[in-house]
Amino acid sequence: MNKRLTRHEMTKKDEFVTKVEMAVGWLEKNWRNVAMAVAGTAAFVLLAVVLVSIISARGRAADVMLGESMSLMAATILPPGQLPPLTGESTFGSTGERNEAVLAGLEELLATYPSSKAAVDSAFLRGTTLLRMGRVEEAKAALEDFVQEHATSNLLPAARRALAAANLESGSNEEGLAILHDLADNPSLLFPADAALMELARGQETSGRLDEAQESYRRLAIEHPQSIYAGDAAQAVARLSNPANASS
Structure with a gap:
């Protein structure tokens, strides 16, 4: 016994x-x-x-x-x-309950094994989980830390995309759009140009920059006609070209 x-x-x-x-x-x-x-x-x-x-x-x-x-x-x-x-x-x-459990597990890993390879993934997932939970300022801080500390990570483009989204949600439109511009102009295998352009166009549209959004949608449709986003981009160009439909 x-x-x-x-x-x-x-x-x-x-x-x-x-x-x-x-x-x-x-x-x-x-x-x-x-x-x-x-x-x-x-x-x-x-x-x-x-x-x-x-x-x-x-x-x-x-x-x-x-x-x-x-x-x-x-x-x-x-x-x-x-x-x-x-x-x-x-x-x-x-x-919400599920997100809390996920966040607790990620933070426990980061506290217990901060030097492990898994901690890098956990740091990224912690930032995106906070963003999903609506804790935008905490998400921004977590994602900014990730971008600064893990510049060689394969997750860097996705982290920058999430950071751009956090900036846009918090009203920091200039910062968010600057990140999306850079991602669109410097695409990667993990975040290709068509996806970056779509994110940029949507961010510009939600920020009220309709002329810029229209140009980004047009660029996507012309430069990437085979993209899964090409159809939506073409429709957005037509919608924004008609002032009566631009706000709908």
Whole structure:
């Protein structure tokens, strides 16, 4: 039979785990300096093995946490009175409740494994989740941090797009449109020119810049006739060309 830990023993165990986490976090951030200090000795080989093992294990744990948060994003919203599925999958009573759970999971990952690769994805998803929740100023801050700290990430174009949306929602139209202009003029594989132009045109239209919006829609329709947005862009050009329909 397993022995139950006393409150004192549990406290000591928690303190030990916390100290180990702090030590591992420090090693992750300073392993190069430590390695240089013991380079040329047998200890370097042992240190390298230990560090790789620890960081790899923490990376796997972070990946699991990220997967859990991402699965929650697709969790079912149950109408009042409806029984949950027998599969045991997570369900929520509202979108807001689901977003809160997703945000909590992402923030726990960032706090526990800040140096992991999964933390980069979590930082991006935290910003977009805050935006979906209507916490626009917090979303702007999170996305600005991501753009500054992860300039080489594949998620950078998507983060900039989300930052533009946050700026437009908060009334910072100049900042938002400037980002969309840059994305349209410097497309990438993960955010192609036609998608960027559509975002730019929509942002210009919602900001009341109808002439600029019309030009962006026209550019999209002409330069990218095979785009999935081409039809909508052509219709928008026709709509904005008619002053009577421009506001509808």
